[in-house]
Amino acid sequence: MRDEIRRCGWPAEDALMIAYHDEEWGVPLHDDRKLFEFMVLDAVQAGLSWRTVLYKRENYRKALHDFDPARVARFKDKDMARLLSDAGLVRNRLKMAAIVENAKRFLEVQKEFGEFDKFIWQFTGGKTIHNRHKTMKAIPATTVEAETMSKELRERGFKFVGPTICYAFMQAAGMVNDHTMDCFRYKELLKIKP
Numbered sequence: 001m002r003d004e005i006r007r008c009g010w011p012a013e014d015a016l017m018i019a020y021h022d023e024e025w026g027v028p029l030h031d032d033r034k035l036f037e038f039m040v041l042d043a044v045q046a047g048l049s050w051r052t053v054l055y056k057r058e059n060y061r062k063a064l065h066d067f068d069p070a071r072v073a074r075f076k077d078k079d080m081a082r083l084l085s086d087a088g089l090v091r092n093r094l095k096m097a098a099i100v101e102n103a104k105r106f107l108e109v110q111k112e113f114g115e116f117d118k119f120i121w122q123f124t125g126g127k128t129i130h131n132r133h134k135t136m137k138a139i140p141a142t143t144v145e146a147e148t149m150s151k152e153l154r155e156r157g158f159k160f161v162g163p164t165i166c167y168a169f170m171q172a173a174g175m176v177n178d179h180t181m182d183c184f185r186y187k188e189l190l191k192i193k194p
Helices: 015-023 032-045 050-054 057-063 069-073 077-085 093-113 116-124 144-155 163-172 184-190
Strands: none
Touching: 015 050, 032 050, 032 057, 032 069, 032 093, 032 116, 032 163, 069 093, 077 093, 093 116, 116 144, 144 163
């Protein structure tokens, strides 16, 4: 029997993508470890489809100690070799190095602000921006907020944090609600307090 729920078109008929869309995408996140997880996954996505990354997510969870930034920040050459030999991951040397570098910068931000959450949510004024897109084509690849975030992250030494990656992160972390207005999740997310 076909699922008759109206949702954004991008998950198509893929069960894992549908679950991600219905349960996670656009939900405001304030847990630092989850924020680090999406920072990693969105950086890995550069040049790839979200589907490709989503299907490798559990492999990343295992390889990166459940996305623990403190442990990842201590990775040495042997850890990098392990990651680069793992067929369950995107074996791109620059992206792997960025994950470790970003973990170090993430910890610096935590130390400065108390939580990464406090730092990252400043780019949307501490609340979710609920856009009013009627079609998927209307959703931008980046915004002024994402460009500002990208600039600040790069100045702090983060890698793979261009404006498009930052905007994907903002969508994943619920800093923006980019479900189309006819999607059942759009109105549900309006009720969630950031």
